[in-house]
Amino acid sequence: MPTVSVIPSALSVSILPAPGSLPEQAFQLAIHQADLAISITDPQANILFANDTFCQLTGYQRHEVVGRNESVLSSKTTPRDLYQRMWATLSAQRPWSGRLLNQRKDGSTYLAELHISPIVDRQGQISHFLGMHRDITHLNNLEIEVKGQKALIESVIDTTPMALIYLDLQGRILLDNQEYKKLVSDLGTREPLHLLLEEALPGWMNALHESPERCVLNKREVRIDRPQKRPRWFSINTRLIQPDESFPMPPPLSLHGGWLVIISDITDLHEEQEKARAAGLQAVMAEEERMSAIREGLSAAAFRLEEPINVMSSALSLLRRREPATAEMLQDALNTSREHLQHLREIIPPHSHEQPSVVNMNEVLRDVLEINTPKLLAAGVVVDWKPASTLPGMMGRPIQLRMLFKALIDNAIEAMNTKGWNQRELYVTTRVENDLLQVDITDTGPGIPQEWRQKAFEPFFTAKGRSGRHIGTGLPRAQHIVSDHGGILDLESAPGGGCLAHVEFRINGDPI
Ligand code: FAD
Numbered sequence: 001m002p003t004v005s006v007i008p009s010a011l012s013v014s015i016l017p018a019p020g021s022l023p024e025q026a027f028q029l030a031i032h033q034a035d036l037a038i039s040i041t042d043p044q045a046n047i048l049f050a051n052d053t054f055c056q057l058t059g060y061q062r063h064e065v066v067g068r069n070e071s072v073l074s075s076k077t078t079p080r081d082l083y084q085r086m087w088a089t090l091s092a093q094r095p096w097s098g099r100l101l102n103q104r105k106d107g108s109t110y111l112a113e114l115h116i117s118p119i120v121d122r123q124g125q126i127s128h129f130l131g132m133h134r135d136i137t138h139l140n141n142l143e144i145e146v147k148g149q150k151a152l153i154e155s156v157i158d159t160t161p162m163a164l165i166y167l168d169l170q171g172r173i174l175l176d177n178q179e180y181k182k183l184v185s186d187l188g189t190r191e192p193l194h195l196l197l198e199e200a201l202p203g204w205m206n207a208l209h210e211s212p213e214r215c216v217l218n219k220r221e222v223r224i225d226r227p228q229k230r231p232r233w234f235s236i237n238t239r240l241i242q243p244d245e246s247f248p249m250p251p252p253l254s255l256h257g258g259w260l261v262i263i264s265d266i267t268d269l270h271e272e273q274e275k276a277r278a279a280g281l282q283a284v285m286a287e288e289e290r291m292s293a294i295r296e297g298l299s300a301a302a303f304r305l306e307e308p309i310n311v312m313s314s315a316l317s318l319l320r321r322r323e324p325a326t327a328e329m330l331q332d333a334l335n336t337s338r339e340h341l342q343h344l345r346e347i348i349p350p351h352s353h354e355q356p357s358v359v360n361m362n363e364v365l366r367d368v369l370e371i372n373t374p375k376l377l378a379a380g381v382v383v384d385w386k387p388a389s390t391l392p393g394m395m396g397r398p399i400q401l402r403m404l405f406k407a408l409i410d411n412a413i414e415a416m417n418t419k420g421w422n423q424r425e426l427y428v429t430t431r432v433e434n435d436l437l438q439v440d441i442t443d444t445g446p447g448i449p450q451e452w453r454q455k456a457f458e459p460f461f462t463a464k465g466r467s468g469r470h471i472g473t474g475l476p477r478a479q480h481i482v483s484d485h486g487g488i489l490d491l492e493s494a495p496g497g498g499c500l501a502h503v504e505f506r507i508n509g510d511p512i
Contacts, residue, residue: 039131045070059105075103163263233270237262298348358393368405379417386429404481407474408501415445443498
């Protein structure tokens with residue numbers, strides 16, 4: 001069993017246990033078997049003592065190092081200024097710690113984590129140095145590997161085309177990636193995550209504490225409107241990450257788990273879908289318009305045929321007494337006409353029975369403006385669209401409502417699109433007052449004369465080609481749709497002289 005016989009007497013006084021408190025042998029065993037390479041040097045770093053672990057780690061036998069300078073371990077690759085800093089610290093009687101690349105007796109190298117403490121004698125002079133080091137090559141390799149993996153994971157996360165954010169359970173952001181940082185500048189808001197989560201799940205911050213299960217979002221779509229820019233669409237997924245007891249993560253990630261939020265920008269996809277939806281909608285509306293035109297044409301024809309049939313019917317009662325033979329012929333003609341009229345009525349296409357559903361009027365108007373964009377551009381009409389920031393949903397027939405507003409906007413465009421008419425502005429606003437949802441469509445056309453405001457809603461009334469003043473088309477159909485939804489439609493004079501079509505629905509009213 002090796003001994004600490006080389007420890008000078010002065011040192012032995014300070015590091016050996018007080019007599020009787022700990023057997024000296026136990027102390028020596030502890031020093032030698034410590035999991036650290038321990039050496040004691042004189043003030044010039046000449047080794048006076050080395051424990052067993054020192055010998056095992058360096059490959060030197062004790063007698064081969066005792067008396068030699070600690071520099072025997074130097075691999076001669078450590079920068080000189082590091083030693084200079086080490087010695088400056090030690091000379092100031094302060095301990096020094098650091099990492100050095102050491103060389104064993106056999107020439108192999110290892111990374112040493114070294115701690116040196118100066119030992120000061122009663123005169124305040126450095127009498128010895130206590131050096132303790134251990135081989136951290138493996139640990140260092142692991143660190144390098146972990147750092148490499150971390151860098152790899154970070155670069156993968158940073159190149160992911162989705163914003164990734166990790167939140168603690170209180171909703172504080174602990175980690176984010178490049179894509180999220182891009183979102184910060186794109187949306188011009190300090191913490192876009194808060195904005196998006198508030199849209200996806202109003203009151204999310206409270207929900208995190210009160211009902212975390214509500215915070216698990218699956219492809220929740222959110223729309224963000226920005227002034228003068230196209231709206232952006234995002235799909236939000238959130239997952240609760242439970243702490244893995246078997247693999248504790250370093251703080252602050254370890255705490256109590258957290259939330260992973262994944263945000264994908266789906267604006268392009270959404271625009272494509274919107275285009276397809278608008279095209280489908282346009283086709284449905286065009287078909288509906290065609291059917292309405294046929295229905296109205298046939299109804300008008302039936303309406304007009306009734307007039308001569310009524311005249312024939314009156315003439316028949318007179319003829320019956322005077323010329324029964326002629327009356328007989330007229331009766332036959334009348335019967336045939338009534339039969340034809342009946343056939344005509346039978347082929348009038350019935351109204352389509354669209355099922356009511358919850359409708360957002362802003363969306364309806366946005367669709368109609370979108371569909372009418374080419375027409376508005378062609379007529380040089382400038383649109384001022386002022387939707388209420390939020391609108392409650394109301395029960396309605398989505399296609400019919402779109403037909404209604406399309407008819408009103410078509411009328412407005414038609415009114416302004418006359419030769420020489422320069423003022424071409426269309427104002428569309430939505431608002432809620434009490435339990436009424438109101439839509440105003442105002443044009444800067446020539447307006448509608450007072451005497452025609454009621455007549456305009458009569459079937460088959462047309463003012464076209466009369467005084468050049470505008471009345472518009474499709475108003476009876478529009479009014480039919482409005483009253484179907486329990487609402488009212490008024491035509492008024494706009495303050496600037498144009499026409500203001502005012503539509504009003506009860507929010508809680510059911511369509512008939
Ligand atoms: P050196 O000529 O020994 O020293 C380089 C510079 O250090 C010099 O220019 C000088 O400015 C300064 N310096 C050296 N000795 C002193 C001194 N006594 N007082 C003030 N400044 C001084 N080195 C290792 O590489 N690996 C080790 O594991 C290691 N363990 C050590 C343990 C202890 C307890 C002590 C005290 C030192 C240890 N050293 C170790 C440092 C070692 O003593 C050498 O200083 C170092 O290895 C550089 O050796 P060198 O021959 O290249 O240069």
